[in-house]
Amino acid sequence: MKRVFLVLITIVFSLGIYAQPKYVFYFIGDGMGFNHVRLTQMYLAELQEKIGCEPLVMTSFPVVGIVATHSSSNPITDSAAAGTALATGKKTANGVLGLDDENEEVYSIADTLKKIGWSVGVSTSVSIDHATPGAFYAHVTKRSKYFKIGTQLADSDFDFFAGSSFLKPIGKVRKDSLCLYDLCEQKGYAFARGYENAQELLDTNKLILIDHNDGLTPSQLGKGRLAYGLEKQDTDLTLAKIVSTGVEFLSKKEKPFFFMVEGGSIDRAAHSNDAKNTIGEVLEFDSAIAVAYNFYQEHPDETLILVTADHETGGLALGKKKHFLNLKVLDNQKVSVDSLNNAIKELHAKLGAKIQYKNVQELLTKYLGFYTNIAISKENDALLQEKFNNIKQNKDKNVKTLYSEVYELSNLAIKIINEQAFIGWTTNSHSANPVPLFAVGNGAENFGGCIDNSFIANKLTELLCPPLPQDSTVTVETEEE
Ligand SMILES: [Zn+2]
DSSP states (O other): OHHHHHHHHHHHHHHTTTSOOSEEEEEEETTOOHHHHHHHHHHHHHHTTOSSOOOOTGGGSSEEEEEEOOOSSOSSOOHHHHHHHHHHSOOOOTTOBSBOTTSOBOOOHHHHHHHTTOEEEEEESBOTTSHHHHTTTOOBSOTTOHHHHHHHHHHHOOSEEEESOOSOOBOSOOTTOOBHHHHHHHTTEEEEESHHHHHHTTTSSEEEEEOTTSOOSTTOOOOSBOOOTTTOOTTSOOHHHHHHHHHHHHHTTTSOEEEEEEETHHHHHHHTTOHHHHHHHHHHHHHHHHHHHHHHHHSTTTEEEEEEESOEESOOEEOSBTTBOOGGGGGGOOSOHHHHHHHHHHHHHHHGGGOOHHHHHHHHHHHHOBTTTBOOOHHHHHHHHHHHHHHHTTOOOOEEETTEEEOHHHHHHHHHHHHHTTEEOOOSSEEOOOEEEEEEETTGGGGOEEEEHHHHHHHHHHHHSSOOOSOOHHHHHHHHO
């Protein structure tokens, strides 16, 4: 009997059934609360004339958790404190990256795994020095120290980075100051500008993939993000292309890998209370998760995929009218509030004092379906015209949110379409609403239930370091004798 039992143990260990995952994907949707996911699912259902939820890749995962996001300093976190908790398992104060409340450096799961021989990838749809990616490699008292964060990226020795670019590639002007692009090259990184270029550089030792449209040189600073899903062209770099490049690059190392992927612009869209852009960014994020899920299907016993968020943004609520939603009205919105605003701005610059309200109404029809597909009440039209007059008379008070500054007119137009969809927002900032966690693969069962954001990295450390024996055949046979 003892012999049979030991043989069974031998087989189990030999098959690697109890071994820890070799490939770990850690997806973080910046600002993605439960309702951002649900909004996207119910919008997709309404487009098909259905009431309910269309499945996303992430919502098909078998394990679901509810994650608390408060920081050590505030009930409502920012991305730096939340990123630090998600990356290191340690709570810290808002604004702080990779340091604890005693100002001691705390190290991320990516750092720990790199030290024990794993390959590491860190990527985002915004800049690679932003709070969430930074939490995996940087240690700074203020998340806005972008140049310093960039120098710490260069020193990280991680294998793969990807995002739009650096926000601050040159530090304070000093004679010896180096541009971050040069510094990273000195540390052995190759730069790929765009997806096609990256395909030519897959055999390099360490790779940084940046957007060919964004900030290629220090003097050409771009938007600090990839194109929005709502507005992207086929040739644009996307988060899904980043994940497929990263998987290919990291697989070539023939080592276990850890790959963090941030959907960074869900937060931006939600700061602007722009529901349609929020949906577009959740779908971009889900497309990137789909790439990892395909990899998981090829390596189901060796892969773990975690999807969560750093905090909720906007206090998004689904419902402002008794028992009704009208999400499909958002199908009329073709661009983000920022691009709508740019279109109005360009027209104003072109026509100058000759600009008339009807010119702006034409743009509202083109980009939002106003007056043709969507009826605009007399009251709302009067309000829009009042905001237009403010622009014409240089009396417009721009509406400024964390990542965007638009005319009151553009802000109002998006508010009107959100109201028609019966969607509510409580804030232009973050909320304490819990965020979801979805998990699939080897070890996924450890991440369900009501958890704190610091739990995830601590549990990953417990599961992955030090590695369990891959094959205990020899040990068991010795005991048998
Ligand atoms: Zn935010």
